[in-house]
Amino acid sequence: MKRIFCVCLLSLVVASAAIAQNGSGARSNDEPALPYIPGLDVTSMDKSVDPCVDLYHYSCGAWQKKNPIPPDQTSWSVYGKLYQDNLMFLRGILEQAGSSTAQRDAVTQKIGDFYASCMDESTAEKRGIAAIRPQLDAIAALESVREMALLVARLQLPFGRTILFAAGSTQDPDNSEQEIADLDQGGLGLPDRDYYTKEDAKSKEIRERYVQHVQKVFELLGDSSQTAKQNAETILRMETVLAKASWTQVERRDPYKLKNKMKLAELSQLAPNFDWQTYYREMQYPAVEILNVDAPAFYKQMSAELTSEPLANWKNYFRFHVADQYSPFLSASFVQENFDFYRKYLRGAKEMQQRWRRCVQYTDYNLGEALGQVYVRRVFSPELKASTLDMVDRIEAAMGQRIRQLDWMSPETKQQALTKLAAIRNKIGYPDKWRDYSSLKIAHDDLAGNIQRAAEFEEHRQINKIGKPVDHGEWDISPPTVDAYYNPQMNDINFPAGVLQPPLYDAKMDDAPNYGDTGGTIGHELTHGFDDEGSQFDAKGNLKNWWTKEDREKFDARTKCVADQYSQYVMVDDVHINGELTLGENVADLGGEILAFMAWKDATKDKNLQPIDGLTPEQRFFVGFAQWDCANMRDEDLRVRAMTDPHSSAQYRINGVVVNMPEFAGAFSCKAGQPMVNPPEKVCKVW
Numbered sequence: 001m002k003r004i005f006c007v008c009l010l011s012l013v014v015a016s017a018a019i020a021q022n023g024s025g026a027r028s029n030d031e032p033a034l035p036y037i038p039g040l041d042v043t044s045m046d047k048s049v050d051p052c053v054d055l056y057h058y059s060c061g062a063w064q065k066k067n068p069i070p071p072d073q074t075s076w077s078v079y080g081k082l083y084q085d086n087l088m089f090l091r092g093i094l095e096q097a098g099s100s101t102a103q104r105d106a107v108t109q110k111i112g113d114f115y116a117s118c119m120d121e122s123t124a125e126k127r128g129i130a131a132i133r134p135q136l137d138a139i140a141a142l143e144s145v146r147e148m149a150l151l152v153a154r155l156q157l158p159f160g161r162t163i164l165f166a167a168g169s170t171q172d173p174d175n176s177e178q179e180i181a182d183l184d185q186g187g188l189g190l191p192d193r194d195y196y197t198k199e200d201a202k203s204k205e206i207r208e209r210y211v212q213h214v215q216k217v218f219e220l221l222g223d224s225s226q227t228a229k230q231n232a233e234t235i236l237r238m239e240t241v242l243a244k245a246s247w248t249q250v251e252r253r254d255p256y257k258l259k260n261k262m263k264l265a266e267l268s269q270l271a272p273n274f275d276w277q278t279y280y281r282e283m284q285y286p287a288v289e290i291l292n293v294d295a296p297a298f299y300k301q302m303s304a305e306l307t308s309e310p311l312a313n314w315k316n317y318f319r320f321h322v323a324d325q326y327s328p329f330l331s332a333s334f335v336q337e338n339f340d341f342y343r344k345y346l347r348g349a350k351e352m353q354q355r356w357r358r359c360v361q362y363t364d365y366n367l368g369e370a371l372g373q374v375y376v377r378r379v380f381s382p383e384l385k386a387s388t389l390d391m392v393d394r395i396e397a398a399m400g401q402r403i404r405q406l407d408w409m410s411p412e413t414k415q416q417a418l419t420k421l422a423a424i425r426n427k428i429g430y431p432d433k434w435r436d437y438s439s440l441k442i443a444h445d446d447l448a449g450n451i452q453r454a455a456e457f458e459e460h461r462q463i464n465k466i467g468k469p470v471d472h473g474e475w476d477i478s479p480p481t482v483d484a485y486y487n488p489q490m491n492d493i494n495f496p497a498g499v500l501q502p503p504l505y506d507a508k509m510d511d512a513p514n515y516g517d518t519g520g521t522i523g524h525e526l527t528h529g530f531d532d533e534g535s536q537f538d539a540k541g542n543l544k545n546w547w548t549k550e551d552r553e554k555f556d557a558r559t560k561c562v563a564d565q566y567s568q569y570v571m572v573d574d575v576h577i578n579g580e581l582t583l584g585e586n587v588a589d590l591g592g593e594i595l596a597f598m599a600w601k602d603a604t605k606d607k608n609l610q611p612i613d614g615l616t617p618e619q620r621f622f623v624g625f626a627q628w629d630c631a632n633m634r635d636e637d638l639r640v641r642a643m644t645d646p647h648s649s650a651q652y653r654i655n656g657v658v659v660n661m662p663e664f665a666g667a668f669s670c671k672a673g674q675p676m677v678n679p680p681e682k683v684c685k686v687w
């Protein structure tokens with residue numbers, strides 16, 4: 001699997017989990033522009049709260065009151081709001097691109113026609129399940145388990161890589177300069193394997209509701225209600241077998257558990273009932289000599305299940321997954337059922353997002369670097385790039401200083417850490433070289449075809465990397481994305497143009513809130529290279545230990561302090577934060593803010609800073625930090641996140657950090673014993 005660690009998980013979800021706002025839908029003929037929201041907004045604060053008791057509600061209390069969760073949202077936040085404003089802005093670009101057919105360059109034609117085809121609801125309605133008829137026919141024609149490899153390949157190519165299992169390419173964990181084939185667990189309809197195994201009342205209820213959803217999809221495919229119900233129960237049983245053989249989210253954070261390199265012959269021994277030769281040939285992989293199997297137990301179990309379940313059950317399994325994954329692009333009844341289960345029931349949204357919002361997201365998901373070319377021309381100036389790079393340089397310098405000063409680390413390990421730090425690639429704004437979509441055909445009147453061809457294009461792009469040197473210029477998210485990430489195998493940090501906009505980065509604002517917010521995010525991504533997971537990769541991105549045994553033990557004791565602290569926090573009802581699942585993100589949040597504070601102090605050491613709006617410079621740093629994550633969240637959404645999201649919930653991403661920072665206590669003159677001040681023996685300090 002590809003490991004990327006984001007600052008938040010907003011925009012990596014499309015289709016069934018996509019995010020949207022209930023907007024006015026107002027259109028403008030003017031040149032589209034992003035609205036301006038200041039990087040520190042005193043009107044969002046609630047000054048009746050004592051910051052030494054609760055910094056988060058002090059900084060965000062009024063924001064929370066002024067920003068109820070829109071009915072079609074599962075949560076609402078500063079990031080979410082910027083994401084939605086961005087969608088509106090992108091909509092303007094896409095409508096312009098789609099409105100004329102004359103004299104368009106290739107990029108404008110692709111994004112304009114893709115969006116136009118998506119907005120053409122009546123064609124999708126008329127076509128109905130004809131859009132997936134060829135796949136349903138191929139499933140019906142299946143006659144033996146042996147033929148299944150061919151079928152799975154033909155379903156995975158146009159429908160994405162998670163039908164039955166997830167396949168693609170990855171950097172070799174031992175040689176980060178080479179790409180190899182990769183197989184990961186998959187095949188489930190619910191968001192995580194734990195949904196199938198947990199025995200509490202809520203989990204049982206979710207499984208019952210899932211069976212009803214599966215039944216409904218079978219009915220939409222034409223099954224009688226009796227048959228559909230039986231089929232749905234079979235699907236749950238079959239998926240439960242796969243779920244039990246899958247790694248948990250916490251296990252998946254151990255890169256050594258996921259590293260299982262083998263030859264094709266060994267894979268055929270591990271999972272003998274699946275014809276891997278045929279599968280790889282049909283998918284057009286180059287000769288696969290060695291591949292990585294992230295979850296061997298899953299493949300062993302899957303293979304056994306292929307023959308223990310009657311073929312008729314597998315046919316139903318494939319019918320359901322093809323229809324379920326493709327539902328967002330089919331007729332209204334499929335779209336509605338997909339929303340009703342995945343967003344309304346599971347995550348608590350009240351209304352479906354408007355079609356244009358979904359269509360902008362699908363365009364970004366499928367043609368991100370085409371849409372991104374137009375986007376960055378409008379919103380990302382060379383000055384913005386230069387000022388961000390200056391901030392990155394200062395934060396990396398702070399990290400270097402921090403490493404040299406650590407009192408618990410030996411000189412040998414420090415040298416390795418500094419080498420790794422110096423090797424990090426900083427990628428800001430957008431890729432140096434744009435992805436070439438020229439071989440991808442996009443038609444203005446064929447949404448189903450566009451989606452399938454785009455999926456196949458992406459599939460082949462991933463497969464074609466195998467056996468070739470790694471492209472270090474590649475990005476895993478599109479330029480308009482409101483998020484950032486660190487990739488330990490690439491050893492790079494990536495900040496797309498979308499995340500460098502106000503209020504997250506506000507060129508009109510003083511340095512303090514910008515360093516508290518975007519500076520903290522840069523520090524966060526940087527720290528991922530040195531969190532409990534990222535620190536297991538070396539400067540080149542190889543999974544290779546560079547620590548002395550003693551230093552590693554001391555490091556583990558320090559991260560355990562963080563895990564223990566966050567495990568005490570309650571997310572919803574009696575559901576606590578999983579301190580192990582969120583450890584890497586919490587270490588990054590803490591390290592990021594410490595580095596940002598150091599870098600800010602350095603950047604402003606010759607300036608005579610004065611209070612603004614009744615806040616001292618130090619207070620503005622911390623309020624700017626807290627306001628990056630002002631949020632309201634639905635209980636349902638918090639439950640899903642508790643199981644699947646490696647990030648803590650908003651208030652603890654703020655308060656959980658500052659309790660460990662004496663700089664914060666100093667800024668607000670907080671006293672020992674107050675809630676935002678950990679007693680000295682409980683202060684967590686990693687980097």
Ligand SMILES: [Zn+2]
Pocket residue numbers: 005006007008524525528585588
């Ligand atoms: Zn992160």
